[in-house]
Amino acid sequence: MTSPRFLSSPATKEPGVSTDTSAFVITGAQLPDGTRTDLFISDGVLVGERPDNAEAIDADGLIALPGLVDLHTHLREPGREDAETVASGSLAAARGGFTCIHAMANTTPVTDTAENAEHIADLGREAGHAQVVPIGAITKGLGGKELAELGLMHQSRAGVRVFSDDGNCVMDPGLMRRAFEWVRPFDGVLAQHAQDSGLAGPGACCHEGELSGRLGLAGWPPVAESVIIARDVQLAEATGSRLHVCHVTSAEGVDVIRWAKARGINVTAEATPHHLYLTTAEVVGYDTLYKVNPPLRTDEHVEAIRAALADGTIDIVGTDHAPHAPQDKDHAFADARPGMLGLEQALAVVMETMVHTGRLDWAGVVDRMSAAPARIGRVAEQGRPLAVGEPATLVLVDPARRATVDRDDSASLSRNNPYHGRDLPDPVELTMWAGRITHRR
Numbered sequence: 001m002t003s004p005r006f007l008s009s010p011a012t013k014e015p016g017v018s019t020d021t022s023a024f025v026i027t028g029a030q031l032p033d034g035t036r037t038d039l040f041i042s043d044g045v046l047v048g049e050r051p052d053n054a055e056a057i058d059a060d061g062l063i064a065l066p067g068l069v070d071l072h073t074h075l076r077e078p079g080r081e082d083a084e085t086v087a088s089g090s091l092a093a094a095r096g097g098f099t100c101i102h103a104m105a106n107t108t109p110v111t112d113t114a115e116n117a118e119h120i121a122d123l124g125r126e127a128g129h130a131q132v133v134p135i136g137a138i139t140k141g142l143g144g145k146e147l148a149e150l151g152l153m154h155q156s157r158a159g160v161r162v163f164s165d166d167g168n169c170v171m172d173p174g175l176m177r178r179a180f181e182w183v184r185p186f187d188g189v190l191a192q193h194a195q196d197s198g199l200a201g202p203g204a205c206c207h208e209g210e211l212s213g214r215l216g217l218a219g220w221p222p223v224a225e226s227v228i229i230a231r232d233v234q235l236a237e238a239t240g241s242r243l244h245v246c247h248v249t250s251a252e253g254v255d256v257i258r259w260a261k262a263r264g265i266n267v268t269a270e271a272t273p274h275h276l277y278l279t280t281a282e283v284v285g286y287d288t289l290y291k292v293n294p295p296l297r298t299d300e301h302v303e304a305i306r307a308a309l310a311d312g313t314i315d316i317v318g319t320d321h322a323p324h325a326p327q328d329k330d331h332a333f334a335d336a337r338p339g340m341l342g343l344e345q346a347l348a349v350v351m352e353t354m355v356h357t358g359r360l361d362w363a364g365v366v367d368r369m370s371a372a373p374a375r376i377g378r379v380a381e382q383g384r385p386l387a388v389g390e391p392a393t394l395v396l397v398d399p400a401r402r403a404t405v406d407r408d409d410s411a412s413l414s415r416n417n418p419y420h421g422r423d424l425p426d427p428v429e430l431t432m433w434a435g436r437i438t439h440r441r
């Protein structure tokens with residue numbers, strides 16, 4: 001299957017001829033439930049009848065999914081625009097099939113005020129590649145000492161609902177409890193980076209186990225993750241508030257979440273593409289590309305994460321797209337910045353690890369990568385089914401195409417792509433956000 005064929009593209013029309021680029025007919029697309037259909041689009045919405053002057057898009061052999069939604073993206077603007085800007089990161093998102101990303105708060109300055117949150121949202125709107133939803137910090141400056149302006153960020157034009165100190169774990173349980181109480185009235189959610197630094201030695205930078213001993217690196221034990229999850233689900237229960245657990249990596253963490261859900265606690269959880277696909281085996285060469293927080297784990301943990309994503313204990317895939325400039329990665333393993341790119345290969349990795357292994361069908365992919373993340377972030381116009389009256393926010397996917405990943409074939413300003421040189425699916429043909437094409441191959 002090659003790229004979709006554009007039977008009449010506005011760019012090829014004669015100058016002066018007015019073209020209605022807000023109307024499209026996507027023919028022969030397969031929906032997530034396996035049925036084949038034509039999709040009619042007019043003024044940003046899926047409509048029931050073929051619109052006039054429509055651009056035709058041949059989707060024979062392609063699958064149409066609702067636009068993907070990422071609840072966990074690091075853009076580096078403001079502060080480190082050399083590594084990523086709102087525009088470059090949101091274009092990388094569109095190339096990955098995403099129509100909405102949530103921008104983490106660990107920028108410089110931190111997104112801990114209404115003004116800063118509005119600024120991120122405005123930059124996203126100006127760039128126009130995807131909906132950029134700012135995440136607000138839980139504590140001022142991510143300092144872990146004093147609550148940020150949670151209510152004001154929510155009341156701002158940015159309408160912040162997701163709060164996170166990601167990069168840092170909120171260690172103070174009293175502060176976490178008060179944050180839960182603050183966000184409950186407006187249905188906010190706290191997204192925790194669950195990693196108890198008290199359980200890791202200084203400079204911890206990989207999985208604690210046989211490997212950390214052999215490499216002479218300080219490690220993070222899985223229990224550093226699960227104790228924070230256990231604490232936070234109980235705080236969520238006690239306050240009647242909502243918890244989201246970022247980047248779960250351990251079988252122990254999954255067990256606690258399973259227990260909490262069985263008890264009816266309002267908790268959701270996330271797995272990253274890299275924790276579904278990569279293991280500690282990558283770390284043996286001390287390549288800092290594979291340094292990430294929380295660390296890559298062993299096969300047994302990877303299996304537990306895949307199983308939990310399949311059975312719904314883990315609700316969503318969040319990319320944790322973490323761009324870094326070379327000068328922040330070119331160090332000894334212990335000193336390099338943690339984090340790796342994720343937006344452009346997220347769907348490919350989920351296909352490889354979850355679809356091709358028979359663990360998720362396409363409806364499952366839609367749930368984990370679109371519907372559920374939109375629901376957790378309460379983003380009303382995203383994650384919607386492809387039905388008449390719904391927004392024309394979608395991605396056309398070629399399920400068969402594969403390619404060798406090239407880190408230079410990217411919209412990101414950073415090159416810390418852990419999939420570089422690997423053979424993976426190459427699915428994204430076209431991304432459309434509210435009736436506008438934001439990416440086409």
Ligand SMILES: NC(=O)N[C@@H](CC(=O)O)C(=O)O
Pocket residue numbers: 074106166167168193291292293294320322323337338339340
């Ligand atoms: N994942 C990472 O290793 N790094 C993230 C922070 C984070 O997600 O904890 C970053 O901002 O670079």
Ligand SMILES: [Zn+2]
Pocket residue numbers: 166167168193246247293294
């Ligand atoms: Zn984190």
Ligand SMILES: [Zn+2]
Pocket residue numbers: 072074104166167320322
């Ligand atoms: Zn992160």
